[in-house]
Each structure stands twice: as structure tokens, then as C-alpha cells.
Amino acid sequence: MTDRLPGTRVSNGYSAWRLIAEELRVEIGDGRLSPGDRIPTGKTLAERFKVNRHTARQAIAALAEERLVESRRGSGTFVLGDAVRVHRIGLRTRLSNSLHEQPSASATGRVLHSELENPPADIAERLRINGGKAVRVETSRFTGGQAISVGTHWFDAERVPGIAADIERTGSVTAALAASGIKDYVRTSTSVGARHATALEASLLSLGPGAIVLVTEALDSLPDGTPLQYLVSRFAAQRVRLDIEHPRID
Amino acid sequence: MTDRLPGTRVSNGYSAWRLIAEELRVEIGDGRLSPGDRIPTGKTLAERFKVNRHTARQAIAALAEERLVESRRGSGTFVLGDAVRVHRIGLRTRLSNSLHEQPSASATGRVLHSELENPPADIAERLRINGGKAVRVETSRFTGGQAISVGTHWFDAERVPGIAADIERTGSVTAALAASGIKDYVRTSTSVGARHATALEASLLSLGPGAIVLVTEALDSLPDGTPLQYLVSRFAAQRVRLDIEHPRID
DNA sequence: CAAAGTTGTCTATTTTTCTAGACAACTTGT
């Protein structure tokens, strides 16, 4: 009965409980609700968001499933923890030595796939490849069984021929580059964006569909400026923050 | 009829067309689909995502509403543009001088609200406020009529007493600090995360509910290390990427 | 000009989500 402009959708593609759950997640994430706090009751949330109590309860159930909150019958629903890992981005960023500030944060990596192929134009330009082939390596990284990020690495195939096999063997890009005789490299540019995870990313990072990924695009170069690796990483935004390393002032 | 574990929700809170739209947005964003390209037909998308053609069409309609694609009857649906702005983060990051690489990117700011209040514990600690009050200023920034970010700024009320009025008057944090006799400051730490926009943020940034924001938390300090401003900015992820400035190697 | 393929629009139906109300099970404070 509600007439609307043709082509105008009536909803925004998010169910009511999902929007409520995300709103609560923000309050937990930014400290308005701290671990141990009791969150508003189902009745209160229903009034606040103008939905039925059942709908509000579904939002809570979703957060409970993520172990972000815990409901106790008769007493209320309480914030558990807010475990976000921190990934440092700086001059000598390597995936292997980041993810610190964690008790036992030993990150392990896996090569999912590697391929020799013609690089897309923008990547060829960044790596200064003129007509040659590139190696694309797909990786994923874990800490404590938990998938943290997936990465797409591009290398000039002529510059580092055996890179894919070396990464596969050593489980580390840094070690693989060392095997090719490259002992030092620095990050020359990084840019950060965010978007919804694709279905593939969601499955690799064990996220629900529609979860958010932080996307970093970075270029690593030799100290002399020769581009070495172009890297696109996707982090589960629910679980990581990126910490940017600013230079010291002396 | 489908029996499921108690408490297990049947859906993920995202409608089918929303997930398809986000998947297509990624393909446009990362260059698999470039401006001018024809995207897969409604029929093809329906088959690929195993939904009805009407559902696939709704995903296209959502992207068309954002002017990301344009449908032409009889011929197909085509990618228009992919206008993302770049915000630079570095040692001397200021909102006013960022958003470059744009033809005429003159950012303008507005103070939405300011308040003298007792700061939350974590913010008091970062600003090294011991029991005193803090000034919280809420701002928003525009480029070309388009809202780009909203910010929450915290200052030590004793250190910079008239800051709120100065920001309101000058429309710029840098200018307001200069009015308080502070002529130079540097960024000492920045961290980046991403999450869904709250309803308030969505309305301020003219985003649909459930859109994604890039959240940066930053601390600005005087050259001697005295903390000056704690700043939480939220950028519309659809429209901006953050570009991290790495130090030159000399 | 005709055929094939595309987007746009309409009706009808099924499936899922949200609402509504009631009450049980449990906890907390008086």
C-alpha cells in the first residue's frame, strides 16, 4: 500500500536485528559497554529500536554466538571480552613479526595457491614489470588457530623466480625472499580501506557472510627503491585493528 | 519445517540482494570491472548466486542508486565510476590539508556540538588529565557538499580553554590551536579499524544504514611529547581510502 | 528485417522475518 518511486527498494538489505547487533557491537568496542557490564535488557532494546522484543533478542543471540556477550537467565546479559588483535604497520612491516601485544601470538602462515600469470596493468606498473610475467601467491595467516588475514602477493617473476616454492617451503615471505638473496626491504606505501567480505574471504576467515574486512594495499621495495612485492591483505575487522607506526622525532 | 538447534538463527541478517551488491562492489573496486565495462546480466547473476532474477536485479538497482552502475534497457548494465577520495595519514596529519589528489578538494568543516565534561578513563589517561575536565568537540567535514568524515576531538580543558569556541569560529582545529598559541604539533599514534556505521553516523555521512565506516583513533602531541588532542574520526569507507605516509629513506 | 539477448514491469505464490501475547524459569533485593 505504501506507494514509492519505481525502482526504490523498501528496505536497506539489513534485517532489523542485524542493525541492532552492530550498534551494540560499537558500544562494546568503544568502551561505552565494558567487559562485565550488563547490557540493556531485551525489553529496553526493543523500545529503544522500536522493534518487538523477539527481534531485539535475536540481536543479542547473534552477539552471544560470537562470545561477545553472555546471557544469564533471570539476571541479564553481560559483556564478556573484546579481543581485538593489533597489527602494526610501519617501515619494516612484515606479517611474521606483527600481531604482538598478545601473550603467545605466534602467527603461522599458509600458501593457498600460487600462479604464474600476466599481471593486471596497474600492478605491472607498480612493480615496474614490462611485459613479463608475475607470480601471484595467495596466503592466509593464523594466530592460535584463528584465521587473521588473507593476502595476495605479487612479485616480478624474473626478479624472484622461485618465490612461490620458497614461500610454500618456509611458510614466510620474509624467509622466502632471504632465500632469493634479499635480506632487507622496506615498505614504501600503504593504503587502507574497508568493505564487506566476499563469500570466499568470509569462508577463509571464518566470518559470517557480510562481515567487514580491512583491506591494505602495500608496496615493499629494496632499500634502493626497486619495487619488490605488491601485497593486498584482508583482515577480519571484527578481530584486528591496524596500528600505524609513526617515525620518532629526534 | 527445517529444524535447527535452539537459538540458531536461520539467516545472517543480510538480504540476498545486499550480499550480491557488495560482491559486485568489490569487483568494481578492485578493478575486475572497470568503468565502461558491462557487468554480468541479471540472468547470469541470478544463476551465479542461485537466486531469482528479481533478487539479482535488486542488487543492481542498489548499485545504480549509488551511481556506481547504470542500466540501459536492451543493452546491459555498465560500470560508471569509482570515485574514492584519498586521505593521507602521516606525521603532520591535519584534516584540513588532506584529501588531496582531487581537482578542487577544498575540505570544509563544521562543529556539530561541544561539551565540557569528565573524560572517560582511557581518554583521560592518554591526554594525561588527572581529575580535570575535558572538552569534547564533535565535528564533520565535507568536500564538495559531500560529507566525508565525522570526528570526536578531546582536549584537556585547562591546557586549551577556549578551544571549542575557537574551532567554531575558525572552522579548523589547526587554526583554533594556533589561536591558543600552539603553532606546531605532530601525530604520535594512529590506529585504524572498521565497523558498521551507527544510525547517527549513517545520517551524518548520508549513508544507508549498515554502511561501513573506517575508524581512526589518533593522538596528537606537542613536539616535546605533551599530549594535545585525542581524535576519533569516522570516514565513509565507500568514499575514502586512507593513505599511510611512510618516512623517506635517506 | 529478423533473431537473440537485454532490461523493465506486472501478477501471483511461497518462504522468511517481524510482531504480538502469554507464561515458565530463574535471579535479585526487600
Next chain:
DNA sequence: ACAAGTTGTCTAGAAAAATAGACAACTTTG
């Protein structure tokens, strides 16, 4: 012990989303 407030569970119905099919309007290709 009791009252008030909370979460958990059930039934039923209304509203919205997704499916299904048909066909019109239009473009492109042969």
C-alpha cells in the same frame, strides 16, 4: 517468603522478502 525484573520458550498471525512465470520495450548483431 515474596515481588519485581530478567531471560527462555511457545503459539499464532501480519508483514516483508524472495521466488516463479509471462511478456513488453528496447538494443545489437547478423
